[in-house]
Amino acid sequence: MKTVRLLFGLLLIAVWGLAACAPAGAGGGQAQGAIRVLAVETFLADIAQNVAGDRAKVESLMPIGVDPHAFNPTPQDVRRVAESDVLILNGAGFEEFAEKMLENAGGERLVIEASAGLTMRTADEAMHDDHSIESHVHMVCAQLEGKQPQGEVTAAANPEAAPALHAEGEHAHEREIVTLKLNLQPDGTYAGSVRFTSENEAGYAFTSAGGQMTVATAAGAALTPVQALPLDCSPMTYGVIYKLAPGEYIVTLSGLTTETTPYSAGPVHAHTEAGADEHDHHHHAGDPHFWLDPLSVIKYVENIRDGLIAADPAGREVYTQNAAAYIAQLNDLHAWIETQVAQIPPERRVLVTDHDTLGYFADRYGFTVLGAIIPNVSSGASPTAQEMAQLIDQVKSSGAPAIFVESIASPQLANQVAAETGAKVVTDLYTHSVTAPEGKAPTYIAMMRHNVETMVAALK
Numbered sequence: 001m002k003t004v005r006l007l008f009g010l011l012l013i014a015v016w017g018l019a020a021c022a023p024a025g026a027g028g029g030q031a032q033g034a035i036r037v038l039a040v041e042t043f044l045a046d047i048a049q050n051v052a053g054d055r056a057k058v059e060s061l062m063p064i065g066v067d068p069h070a071f072n073p074t075p076q077d078v079r080r081v082a083e084s085d086v087l088i089l090n091g092a093g094f095e096e097f098a099e100k101m102l103e104n105a106g107g108e109r110l111v112i113e114a115s116a117g118l119t120m121r122t123a124d125e126a127m128h129d130d131h132s133i134e135s136h137v138h139m140v141c142a143q144l145e146g147k148q149p150q151g152e153v154t155a156a157a158n159p160e161a162a163p164a165l166h167a168e169g170e171h172a173h174e175r176e177i178v179t180l181k182l183n184l185q186p187d188g189t190y191a192g193s194v195r196f197t198s199e200n201e202a203g204y205a206f207t208s209a210g211g212q213m214t215v216a217t218a219a220g221a222a223l224t225p226v227q228a229l230p231l232d233c234s235p236m237t238y239g240v241i242y243k244l245a246p247g248e249y250i251v252t253l254s255g256l257t258t259e260t261t262p263y264s265a266g267p268v269h270a271h272t273e274a275g276a277d278e279h280d281h282h283h284h285a286g287d288p289h290f291w292l293d294p295l296s297v298i299k300y301v302e303n304i305r306d307g308l309i310a311a312d313p314a315g316r317e318v319y320t321q322n323a324a325a326y327i328a329q330l331n332d333l334h335a336w337i338e339t340q341v342a343q344i345p346p347e348r349r350v351l352v353t354d355h356d357t358l359g360y361f362a363d364r365y366g367f368t369v370l371g372a373i374i375p376n377v378s379s380g381a382s383p384t385a386q387e388m389a390q391l392i393d394q395v396k397s398s399g400a401p402a403i404f405v406e407s408i409a410s411p412q413l414a415n416q417v418a419a420e421t422g423a424k425v426v427t428d429l430y431t432h433s434v435t436a437p438e439g440k441a442p443t444y445i446a447m448m449r450h451n452v453e454t455m456v457a458a459l460k
């Protein structure tokens with residue numbers, strides 16, 4: 001955390017330094033379009049090149065095929081940084097070496113943090129080893145243990161008339177059980193709706209004794225659950241997790257065979273004291289892999305555009321037009337991915353990867369990240385025997401069809417999981433580097449298309 005803050009401070013200074021010299025430079029001196037732009041990662045260089053167009057050549061600091069998590073700049077790399085006018089980083093803590101490298105390079109340059117302004121998935125959300133279906137089931141059942149229904153509430157037949165279960169001013173921080181009285185449906189089952197207020201927890205788990213639940217916005221738009229919980233903490237046998245922005249929601253239960261059901265709603269991660277769950281406190285890093293969600297890359301493009309304009313004001317029009325054209329391509333890519341993902345049955349939209357890389361992608365396109373061989377947002381860690389055993393159990397019980405391994409990672413551990421579970425290992429996902437021009441993923445957009453095609457082929 002400290003590193004991130006320090007780095008951020010450094011960025012501000014760098015930007016300020018440039019802003020202070022810009023008026024002097026604008027009058028003459030620097031040749032038009034002669035800024036030297038360096039992007040740290042290969043995919044970032046491609047994205048930035050699309051914005052820079054013919055006006056500036058963007059070079060990548062990292063060579064093709066290198067794992068950025070394991071990168072360590074050489075003195076020659078530092079020299080290249082020293083010679084640059086603009087350095088583009090992914091940010092979000094991805095380049096732990098950046099602060100020292102910039103210090104060693106000295107001088108003044110504009111540093112663009114491409115992911116600035118995006119909301120990071122917390123370590124909690126990224127750490128799927130601790131947030132497997134099994135561990136969520138365990139947490140929710142622990143929250144329910146020993147609790148009795150706090151009265152009976154009649155659920156509304158019409159969602160618009162759904163009653164709120166909490167009195168005004170009360171907070172939804174703790175799990176409570178109520179008995180819901182439902183309405184008989186023409187097919188002989190029971191259904192009903194209640195209101196729920198979200199206060200921005202990491203995720204909410206809803207439970208009942210059978211049936212099924214859907215959560216919609218107050219305006220009626222249905223939402224996609226994050227995880228289904230196969231509960232067996234009597235009498236609760238059905239559970240589902242949703243991530244809900246603050247606001248009011250309608251929870252609709254249906255398909256129950258009894259007129260009443262116990263129902264509970266509450267944050268899936270109870271407010272435990274620090275240290276209560278030691279396993280959760282291994283890593284505090286957030287998830288930097290924003291670029292695997294094309295709609296987040298739009299923010300990258302805007303940040304890069306604004307940075308290039310700050311460094312080279314005369315190029316404003318070129319950068320603005322190029323950025324708009326590339327954003328249109330990103331929107332097309334997003335629409336294309338949606339049509340591709342639609343070919344995968346929802347229950348097979350399950351991802352197992354080598355490290356936690358696809359969280360933002362999964363959030364965007366309705367996948368569940370079941371787990372990772374290396375349960376960490378960096379590729380530098382290694383799994384414990386217990387973590388491997390847990391992953392094998394999860395892959396077995398979920399029937400996840402495939403394990404996706406980054407092209408630059410070793411498939412050895414994935415092969416071990418595959419041998420025990422029958423899942424197949426797919427080894428050519430390109431997530432951290434583009435390929436050479438003749439390869440399968442020479443640009444960011446080609447890389448995403450290749451990955452999605454690979455996923456669809458393995459999962460559909």
Ligand SMILES: [Zn+2]
Binds near residue numbers: 355357377378379
């Ligand atoms: Zn990574």
